Amino acid sequence: MREKRVSKKENVFVASRFVLPEHREMYLRAKEEEQKYVPPELDQEQLGAMSELIWQGFQANNLLKLTYFDGREPRHLSAHVIHIDQAARRLKLKTGDGFHWLSFACLLQVELASGF
Numbered sequence: 001m002r003e004k005r006v007s008k009k010e011n012v013f014v015a016s017r018f019v020l021p022e023h024r025e026m027y028l029r030a031k032e033e034e035q036k037y038v039p040p041e042l043d044q045e046q047l048g049a050m051s052e053l054i055w056q057g058f059q060a061n062n063l064l065k066l067t068y069f070d071g072r073e074p075r076h077l078s079a080h081v082i083h084i085d086q087a088a089r090r091l092k093l094k095t096g097d098g099f100h101w102l103s104f105a106c107l108l109q110v111e112l113a114s115g116f
Helices: 006-017 021-034 046-059
Strands: 064-067 074-085 091-096 098-103 109-113
Touching: 046 064, 046 074, 046 109, 074 098
Parallel strands: none
Antiparallel strands: 064 074, 064 109, 074 091, 091 098
């Protein structure tokens, strides 16, 4: 069998694959940033439908399933709306483990929880 001879050009290429730990960390952070969840932008029709469901849920004391963006990923919460603060643009919600304030700007989706 013949041995494959490695040219100097190939050796330089192999050596250039060496990566410093700092560069590897930087690369991994950049890859992580690429994979971050970006919330969708909602149009006026979607915002109006969510507002209507929130208002109906508030008036009838219905349990709502809210999907919101927490800054990193979408989260789900089942709650009753107990106060709508239009000035601060937020909702006060009552869940099984207490009360929560949620900004309107974080909302992604609102549904009646009875469908689940």
